[in-house]
Amino acid sequence: MQNVRHLKHLGRSVFLALALVLGLGLSWTLAKTADPVTDPVGKALAPNARQAFLDQTIAKLLSQHHYRQSKLDDRLSSLVLNTYLDDLDFGRVYFLASDIAGFEPYRTTLDDALRTGDLQPAYDIFNIYLRRLNERTTYIQSLLQQEPRFNVDESLNVDRKNAPWPKTVAELDEIWRKRIKHELLTLMLSGKDQAAARDLLVKRYENRLRQAQQSTSDDVFQLYMNGVAQAFDPHTAYFSPRNTENFNIQMRLSLEGIGCVLRMDEEQVTVVELVTGGPADLSQQIKSGDRIVAVAQGDGGPWVDVVGWRLDDVVDRIRGQRGTVVRLKVLPGKAGASAAEKTVRLVRDTIKLEKQAAKQEIKRFSGSGGRELRIGVITVPAFYSDFDAARRGDPNYRSTTRDVRRLLEELRGKIDGLVLDLRENGGGSLQEAVDLTGLFIGEGPVVQVKNAGKEEPEIEKDSDPVRAYDGPLAVLVDHASASASEIFAGAIQDYGRGLVIGDSTFGKGTVQTLVDLNRLTRAKEPQGQLKLTIAKFYRVNGSSTQHRGVRPDIAIPSLVDTQDIGESAQKNALPWDEIAPTRYRGDQALTGLIPELARRHQARIAENADYQAFLRDLEFSRQQREKTTVSLLESQRRAERERIENWQRERENRYRASKGLPALKPGDEIPEGKDSVIPDAALEESARIVGDLVLLGGGGKAADALVMGR
Numbered sequence: 001m002q003n004v005r006h007l008k009h010l011g012r013s014v015f016l017a018l019a020l021v022l023g024l025g026l027s028w029t030l031a032k033t034a035d036p037v038t039d040p041v042g043k044a045l046a047p048n049a050r051q052a053f054l055d056q057t058i059a060k061l062l063s064q065h066h067y068r069q070s071k072l073d074d075r076l077s078s079l080v081l082n083t084y085l086d087d088l089d090f091g092r093v094y095f096l097a098s099d100i101a102g103f104e105p106y107r108t109t110l111d112d113a114l115r116t117g118d119l120q121p122a123y124d125i126f127n128i129y130l131r132r133l134n135e136r137t138t139y140i141q142s143l144l145q146q147e148p149r150f151n152v153d154e155s156l157n158v159d160r161k162n163a164p165w166p167k168t169v170a171e172l173d174e175i176w177r178k179r180i181k182h183e184l185l186t187l188m189l190s191g192k193d194q195a196a197a198r199d200l201l202v203k204r205y206e207n208r209l210r211q212a213q214q215s216t217s218d219d220v221f222q223l224y225m226n227g228v229a230q231a232f233d234p235h236t237a238y239f240s241p242r243n244t245e246n247f248n249i250q251m252r253l254s255l256e257g258i259g260c261v262l263r264m265d266e267e268q269v270t271v272v273e274l275v276t277g278g279p280a281d282l283s284q285q286i287k288s289g290d291r292i293v294a295v296a297q298g299d300g301g302p303w304v305d306v307v308g309w310r311l312d313d314v315v316d317r318i319r320g321q322r323g324t325v326v327r328l329k330v331l332p333g334k335a336g337a338s339a340a341e342k343t344v345r346l347v348r349d350t351i352k353l354e355k356q357a358a359k360q361e362i363k364r365f366s367g368s369g370g371r372e373l374r375i376g377v378i379t380v381p382a383f384y385s386d387f388d389a390a391r392r393g394d395p396n397y398r399s400t401t402r403d404v405r406r407l408l409e410e411l412r413g414k415i416d417g418l419v420l421d422l423r424e425n426g427g428g429s430l431q432e433a434v435d436l437t438g439l440f441i442g443e444g445p446v447v448q449v450k451n452a453g454k455e456e457p458e459i460e461k462d463s464d465p466v467r468a469y470d471g472p473l474a475v476l477v478d479h480a481s482a483s484a485s486e487i488f489a490g491a492i493q494d495y496g497r498g499l500v501i502g503d504s505t506f507g508k509g510t511v512q513t514l515v516d517l518n519r520l521t522r523a524k525e526p527q528g529q530l531k532l533t534i535a536k537f538y539r540v541n542g543s544s545t546q547h548r549g550v551r552p553d554i555a556i557p558s559l560v561d562t563q564d565i566g567e568s569a570q571k572n573a574l575p576w577d578e579i580a581p582t583r584y585r586g587d588q589a590l591t592g593l594i595p596e597l598a599r600r601h602q603a604r605i606a607e608n609a610d611y612q613a614f615l616r617d618l619e620f621s622r623q624q625r626e627k628t629t630v631s632l633l634e635s636q637r638r639a640e641r642e643r644i645e646n647w648q649r650e651r652e653n654r655y656r657a658s659k660g661l662p663a664l665k666p667g668d669e670i671p672e673g674k675d676s677v678i679p680d681a682a683l684e685e686s687a688r689i690v691g692d693l694v695l696l697g698g699g700g701k702a703a704d705a706l707v708m709g710r
Contacts, residue, residue, distance in 0.1 A: 284673020
């Protein structure tokens, strides 16, 4: 495959420009898109010669140019099989143990098949999956003709990702009997009567079978090759021609829709991330982990149930012209398996830089000794830049660094210290991460980028010696702070320029590039693209941001679930490692103040009612998320739902009382996001920690310690 040599000419400018834009913040996630469907009684699906050649091309690209430099061997073959089976049957509710045993010979032969372009094993597995899907659908329809008993005290295990494969059809039938009962109860708790809930499920599974009659050989190829790619790492993916266009829409940030990054988890469309400044983000009614179960157009359009649909078909229904209305039925992820549906109305819009722009505020409070402290807060939702305007020479083009510099000018002389809030900042432009760091450290190296197969990393530096802000500083992060956010926070921490406060960050320290497969195959019809991991980021101290993320100097927990979100939760993630530090001038003075700052923080939060309520709320939410079994007793489910609603109402009323607002009554809608009066305890405490730093005289000193490296 001689055309692979073109990859060697992918210059530094290409991958660095794409590096963080291809990060967590804007990635078109394809994991768990398995909803393959075809005629279960028709002719078995089979590969063709074009796919066989493309299979070989992708396999060579991955083995020769992926950062891991993994060989096509038995170890990789086993990973591919596991990934493919997970994508097909993540909940282990279709295949039988005997099917899995029949697939075992492939565990050591898929690598050989990739080298020769033999796709038949993937199609054999897929066709058996289709047969099982047909059998399950037939059984489900028979279940829905029966009268369920909701007064029986039994439960369902909703987390089956590590459960043993069912050994018998009877065992599988029992799993589905309970699963359908659970789905009926969920719909009934959302306001439907039993007959309406049953009718909806009948239509849902009829639709699933109907989709099973429409699949093509290309659908199988997309699913399998993405499984092969994800066996290398979770950010490597194959995009079919249709998914390539979806990805390009996300990259252009011109999506006229609701601004959500979605994936398919166990046959439900799940929100991975909200695009900053989009309608979903601004509504504050949709969160990461929520599941979209139905879509309606306009204010009066009929609801269309989308459980079990293909991801791209759901995206097509959600996307639409700017100014039009889309309504979603959503199952809140934070409420766990016992969640009830809620309806969200959104007006589609184009994602604009103005809506992503950094903003500032000043928090005032009294420190020890009665001194009034003024702490500035600059919230940075993303590392953005209007590249087109910059290329046109527009002197007023928007970027994170330019906006933050302007906000610092507005705050000059008005604040004693500063918090940069990077929570839920999923990344963006690498250059902006470097330039923004330069506003606080002056000139110097910011991040090291190490390419596959190269000994020496390339060092990205800021060349401006002037600091835009020289005072006490903290960076507030959480587990959703990723990529560019981690580069910035890591550099501030390494230079001793400021504190890092919050949760450990996401841990995405890899660089991806896009490979146009048409350039390599020279085919006339579209072949799609391969998103390929080609490099890793390292801090100036030599530590990778990959997998571990940036660990805070002072910990404040967040609502983001560290078990399910983050690089460490991803299959086949690249490991943490370190390289030699580069030369930089760091200030060690702040390190000596951290123990006293932590002591004051602990003493303060022990007496702070708002913070203690915040911790109780976190614990309650954690307990709900971690429940892996759900009751199928209707009276218990209703009591559980009432308990959750009472907790939400009481939490809101605690703060409404302190502000002199009337209490919410049972039945009142419980406000969320910007409509809620619940304070941001993490931000408030971060500001007070910076206040302590001001009183201790720390932060902002000239760096004077040379850290030796290469």
